[in-house]
Every structure is written in structure tokens, then in C-alpha cells.
Amino acid sequence: MPIIPHLIADQFGSHIGKYSERLQVTQKGTTLQQAPLLHLEAVYVLNRGVSISADALEACCNRGIPVYFIDSIGTPYAAVYAGGLAGTVLTRREQLRAFDDWRGGYLARQFASGKILNQAITLKYLSKTRKDSPAGAALRLAADEVQDHLAWLERLTGETADDLRPELLAAEGNAASRYWQAVIPLMPPDYGWVSREGRGASDPVNQLLNYGYGILYGQIERALVLAGLDPYGGFIHVDRPGKPSLTLDLIEEFRQAAVDRVVFGLAARNFTVDRDDQGRMSEETRKTFASHILEHLESGARYEGQRRPLGQIIQTQARRLAGFLRGDRENYEPYKAEW
Template sequence: MHLIVDQFGSFIGKKSERLRVTLKGEVVQEIPFFKLKSVMVIARGVSISSDAIYHCVQQGIPVNFLSYTGKPYARVLSPHLTGTVRTRREQLLAYEDGRGVALGRAFAVGKLSNQANLLKYMAKYRKGRDRELYRDVRDAAIEIQVLCDQLQRLEGERIDDLRAPLMNLEGRGASIYWEMVGRLLRADVHWPGREHRGAQDPVNAALNYGYGILYSQVEGAIILAGLDPYAGFVHVDRPGKPSLVLDLIEEFRQPVVDRTVFGLVNKGVAIELDAQGRLIEETRKLLATKVLDRLEGRERYEGKKHKLRVILHRQAQQIATFVRRERGEYRPFVAGW
């Protein structure tokens, strides 16, 4: 169970073996610690007691704080989770050899493959109603898969040798993908194309917020695997930039966030903005709930059905075992359609 705190003035405290949220003295929510997977604070003006923090940390429950745009700005977790020295040493060394090349290529393959598969997933529901659109979308998915095949043939001794052609292929795939997304959304939905920071249309604002929710989950999985979230491979190093989080999240954007947001939009669920073009409180809570629910959904992985949350953690663990040379290859997660 995930606790989402979305009301200004809320107080998060501990009561016996439960985490309790109160507002103006009234109990709003109360969840036993043993049932709690995470705490997500998405409102301003929320306070939390040291007892609540202590028990969350002791039981491995992360406490995440997100801005109104979905950008994580703080995370409370145990300092003991970051003490795996060997994994981090090997992670840094991997950047300079073929392990970094293999990881960078795999992250990009996962991204392109999931873009192609989500298009196929959305297209299959148009087959009977709009055959022209169905064919166009399937053709676009094939184009992305061709780019993916080209990407797999890229070679180099270090990830720096591959970065430019890899990102070129990623960019071409993204252009095809987002163009088709615009055609697959409801006709009455405003879609200006993909916009990142500062987006003020409902769909892009919802996507950006959803990615922020997913980001916090990816970062948690990376830390639990003993990896350094700031030492990535495809995304270049920059102070304060969690490059490995941005690398691994690429495998999960489409199956977790895009599929969730497009589903809501095409079902006619209102994505509401305030006068400043920001998502309103109710919409932020809805998106957080739906993205976290999607992580509880199951996908086929290594021959069996697993929750996406479990798959995410296993992928982070695979990175760790790969850089330690305990695994022969790293395979990206590719969702079905």
C-alpha cells in the first residue's frame, strides 16, 4: 500500500505500529507499517514527525517529496542502503570499458522497443474502426524497430564512442513515436507535440508528472541494488544529475507512465489545470495513484508474470551483477503488447 499525502497542512505521525495522517486534528488516513510500501508527499505545507521518519527508515519505507510538476526534490531513506562499496567501484570502472557500451546500448534498445510495442498495443484497438490509422501506426512501429536493429549493431570500446550515434537513433525513434501518439489520442484532445519542462497542456503536464512519480521509484530500486544513481552511462555526468536513474527509467516510461496517461485521456478522464497551467491537486493525486497502481500490474519477465515494481527492482539488480561481472549480459526490459 502506498500513502499519498496531498493536502496542505497535513501532519504525518506515528501512532503505535501505524503511520497516521491528520489534518486540523482529524485523522485522515492510518496505515499499519507492515502494509506500507512507500510514502509520497505531493502537497506543500506538510510536516512529519521524527518518530514517523525513524520507523519508516527502520522498515525500509521510502518517503518521497514531489513538487507540483512531479519533480522529486527530496527523499528520506536509511544511510546504510548506500554502503555497497564493491558494486560502486565496478560501476565506475564499467564506464571505461565494454560493460558501459553494453549497458548504454541495452537502455536505448529497451526504450525504442517499448515505444514500438506501445504503438502496437494502442493500434490493435483501432484495427476494426480505422484501418488506415492502424496500418500507419503499425508501419511506424516497424520503423522504430528498424532503428532499434541499427542501434544493436553500434560498436565501440567506450560508451563515449557510441553516445552521438546512439542518441541520434533514439531521437529519430522519439520523433516517429510522438507523431503517432498525436494521432492515437482522442480527436478532441489538444496535443501540441511532446513538451518537457514548463508544459502547460494537460497531456504533457500529466506525462511529466507521471515521469516524476516513476523517477522516485527507479531511484529507490537503484539505491537498494547498491548502485550510485549519479553514475550513469548514456546520460552525461553533471553535478546533481542522477544519470543512472535517467538511463534506467527509459525502459519503463512507456509501459508504466505513457500507457497509463494515454488510457486516462482516451477514456475521457479530465486532466485539469489551474489558471497558471499547473495540474490541480485532485489530478495530481489521481495520476500518482494510477501510476503506482500500474506498477502493481503484471508483465511477462524471464518466462513468468511479475509485477512491474518487481521487474524494476530486478533490472536494477541485474545492472549491479553485470558490472560486478557476475552476469554475462544485461537485457533490457521490454513489455508485451
């Protein structure tokens, strides 16, 4: 039986059950997939009409295997993992206190800096294969212009997250606008990509980006929970009921390395995005693309002089964030992608 680290169930009417020491996906009596629990790292339910047994959920929780539920446009709507993974309550207490003191402002600035820096790095990365062309020169210029926004952040005055938020969001938004403006001309014209759009996007590139971010979102949230942090207690993204603001904060420094590069690479190879009658990505396209994202998260990236899986780096960053909030670390440095 092959080793399957990520079990994906995406066919309407399929069922995930536990059989001996493995999970099995079946549909109308036919076995679609089997995954030994020993090697399983996560389960992804990517469609409506997929059921999972209580025995399968119990087996996953007992082994620390998360089960993620993501809708057809990439929006995560539930995740199941063991309640005992939440870590020490001290971390959450300090997280809540930090919102109203200098630590909240410091972290908000660091998250925004990480996003802007990695956008600039991604543009430089894309320019490597276009060194002696006008496109390469345009990308390098755009990278410098995006990176200039870091100086904007350094000039900000204020102590708390509330003090800094309006200017942080303005700098972040301007940098993002320049980033997407530089990338759009690189995509095949047949994709019809003219601007960055979130939920409800109808073009293939935005649909892939949104779906990829949904998968990454689950990885970030679990990393925060394992580190003892509350995914709903963020610093940049304003608190609202049901909004996992810390997840949305931490994801910013990983979007480019974990998702954008995968989408840009697939688009450059004219990856086929099949659609259903409602204009959404087909089940097969979602499953294939999810596999690309998950494989990329397992691939190595340079981190402090070593090559480590990107998924492990996410967990390490969450733990370092928790350590900073508890006072175990003097600072928090955002992840810096390689190029």
C-alpha cells in the same frame, strides 16, 4: 483499517505523524488517512506545506519504507530511505570502472535499445484495438519505423560510452520523434496535445506524462540504491553535478510500460484534468493520477514466463545490472514489455 500500500499526502497544511504502529495524515485536527506500517510500501509527499515528523521518518527508515517528495509538476526533489540500504561497495567500484571500458558502451547501447524496443511495442499494443482501421495500420507502420532504429544502434562502432553517446542519442531522438508523432493523433482533440514537452508543459497529456515519470523516477532510484548502485553514475546521460544519470538511463526502458500506457488509456476515456489558477494540475487530479500510476506498478506484467508486479521487475532489472557490472552475469538484457 484498510491496507494502504502507498500513502499519499497532498493537502497544504497536512501533517504525517506516527501513532502506535501506523502513519496518520492529519489537517487541523482532522484525520485524513491512516496507514498501518506493516503493509506500507512507500510514502509520497505531493505538495508544498506538507510536514512529516522525525518519528514518522525514523519508522519508515527502520522498515525500509521510502519517502518521496515530488513537486506540483512532477519533478522529484528529495527521497528519504535508510542509509544502510546501499549494498556492497564492490558494486559501485565496478560501476565507476565500467564507464571507461567496454561495459559502459555495452550498457549505453542496451539502455537505448530497451527504450526504442518498448516504444515500438507500445505502438503495436495500441494498434490491437484498431486492427482493421487506418489508425491501426498507421500505428503498425510507425512501430516498424521506430524499431528500424535498432539496426542503427547495431551498426555503431566504438567501445566506451563516450565513443557511442552522440550516435546513440541521435538514434534515440529520431525514434522518439516518430513514436510521439504516431501517438498524438490518438488523443482527444480537446486535450490540445500537439508535441511532446517536458518541464513547463501546459497541456494535460504532457503534464500527466511528466508527473507520471516523476513517480517512476523515485521507484527507479530506490531500486538502484537497493542493488548497491550509484544513481548518479550513468552511461548515456552525461555526468553533471546533481544529475542522477544512471536513474535517467534505467528509467528509459520502463517509461512506456509504466507511464505512457496509463496516460494513453486515461486520455482515451477522457480523464478530467482539473487545473489551478496557474495552469498546473489540481491537488485532486495529481492524487487521483498518482493512484493510477501506483496501482499500475503493483499490477502484473509478463516477465520471463511469469506474471510479476512491474515494481518488482524494476528491482530485478536493477539487481541484474549490478550483477553484470560485478561480473556475476555475462550480459544485461533490457526489460521487454508485453503487448
